[in-house]
Amino acid sequence: MKAKEIQELIDFISNSGLAEVKIETDEFKLSIKKNSEVAVARAADIPSAAPAAVPQPAASQAPDTNNNHTPSTASFLEVKSPMIGTFYRSPNPDSDFFVNVGDVIQKGQTVCIIEAMKLFNEVESEVSGKIVKILVDDASPVEYDQPLFLVEPQN
Structure with missing residues (x-):
């Protein structure tokens, strides 16, 4: 096709x-x-899409040693990539980023775009909270289920 x-x-x-x-x-x-x-649209070699963000403790993430104010990552949730593609922090090069470190996000809010097969797919957060770390550089390739953001849940 x-x-x-x-x-x-x-x-x-x-x-x-x-x-x-x-x-x-x-x-x-x-x-x-x-x-x-x-x-x-997905090719056969791309795993089926999972929810955009699966609330899971980020215990496997190493703590940020350059920032002593970051609490233990065990209490953070990960927003993961639902597919293989290219990660973009903004809708186009002239626009502001969807989210930055320190921003409070709501469930359902668009946090990034993943381009796969020339289709731009908005990734919505499945959790509400505060972005504490962005784990991927803009315009970088990402894998299925790769952590993209660390989010501190809001009560």
Whole structure:
């Protein structure tokens, strides 16, 4: 399937009442899911998308030794990448970042974009809290389930 055909399929789904389409052949798998305003397409070698942020303790993260004011990372939650792609902190090079260290975020708030197969997918936080660390550089490749942000939960 060519990129133009995939784009036409995405456009068709966007304009129809369908919420999800899966196509599988011997050569590829394509899953397109209408998720608010974002369509996601995955190649067969990309694992299925998980929730954008899975609340899990970040106990495996090493503490930031350069900042003595950072509390233990065991109490932090991780916002993880739902797919393989390129991580972007802003919607375009001329825009401000979605979030910065110290920002308080709400569940459902867009925190970054992951580009996969020339599709830009907004990643929404599954938790509310304060961003304490950004673990990935802007425009860097990321893996599925890779931690992107550390979030201190808000009570």
